[in-house]
Every structure is written in C-alpha cells, then in structure tokens.
Amino acid sequence: MPALKPKPQPRPCDGCTACCEFLWVEEVDAPAGVPCVHQCRVGCAIYGKPERPAVCGGFYCLYALGDPQVDEPPDLCGVMVWVDSGEIRMRELRMGALEAPWVRRALDAWRGKPVVMERL
Numbered sequence: 844m845p846a847l848k849p850k851p852q853p854r855p856c857d858g859c860t861a862c863c864e865f866l867w868v869e870e871v872d873a874p875a876g877v878p879c880v881h882q883c884r885v886g887c888a889i890y891g892k893p894e895r896p897a898v899c900g901g902f903y904c905l906y907a908l909g910d911p912q913v914d915e916p917p918d919l920c921g922v923m924v925w926v927d928s929g930e931i932r933m934r935e936l937r938m939g940a941l942e943a944p945w946v947r948r949a950l951d952a953w954r955g956k957p958v959v960m961e962r963l
C-alpha cells in the first residue's frame with residue numbers, strides 16, 4: 844500500500860508520541876502499547892518516505908488537527924482522540940482520563956456526531 848503524502852498539521856506534536864505507541868500498525872509490526880521501531884527524537888524517522896505505512900499518514904488526530912475541543916496532546920491529557928470512518932474515537936491511555944471535565948464539554952460540543960469511547 845503506498846504511503847499517503849504528509850498532511851498539513853496546524854499543531855505540532857510537541858513531543859507526544861501516543862499514536863506511534865497506542866495504535867496497532869500492522870505494516871511495521873507494532874502492536875498497541877509497543878512503541879513503533881521508527882520512532883525517533885523528532886517523531887517519525889520515515890515521515891514523508893514511501894515506506895511509511897498508509898495507516899500513519901491517514902491518522903486524523905484531533906489535537907494535531909487543531910480541534911478546539913482537544914487542547915492538550917494525548918500524552919498530557921491521557922486520551923487519544925481521532926477520526927476514523929466518520930466516527931470520533933476517544934481512547935483512554937491513562938485510567939480515569941475519560942472522566943475529565945474537558946471530555947464532557949467535548950461530548951456536548953460534538954452532540955449528534957458518532958463518538959466511540961474506549962476505556963481502560
């Protein structure tokens with residue numbers, strides 16, 4: 844599968860590496876919870892290269908995309924929030940993180956949109 848072109852990213856990841864650890868990326872044999880071997884000091888060592896898996900280029904992190912409801916990166920707030928097939932997915936990375944007040948505010952703002960919550 845060809846890698847997608849890097850997409851514009853309004854917010855920098857600022858040291859967060861959650862998606863490279865908590866998504867299962869079959870192409871690089873990185874199960875959820877195990878950091879991908881391509882992680883490096885600046886993020887992804889194969890960013891923009893053809894060998895970067897398509898799933899990585901197609902990951903729509905709402906923090907990185909500048910969604911106003913998600914104002915902290917996943918490694919800080921403990922919740923990874925992304926869009927997949929028209930659904931907003933919220934995966935808890937730290938026990939209890941989905942109980943934070945910002946999550947309730949975000950759910951109110953997204954009322955009417957499909958949201959899937961994955962608790963620990």
Ligand code: SF4
Nearest residue numbers: 856859860861862904
């Ligand atoms: S989860 Fe979002 S903020 Fe964190 S590394 Fe991935 S794209 Fe960047």
Ligand code: SF4
Nearest residue numbers: 863879881882887899
């Ligand atoms: S290939 Fe790059 S973007 Fe994809 S999981 Fe690994 S480090 Fe992250």
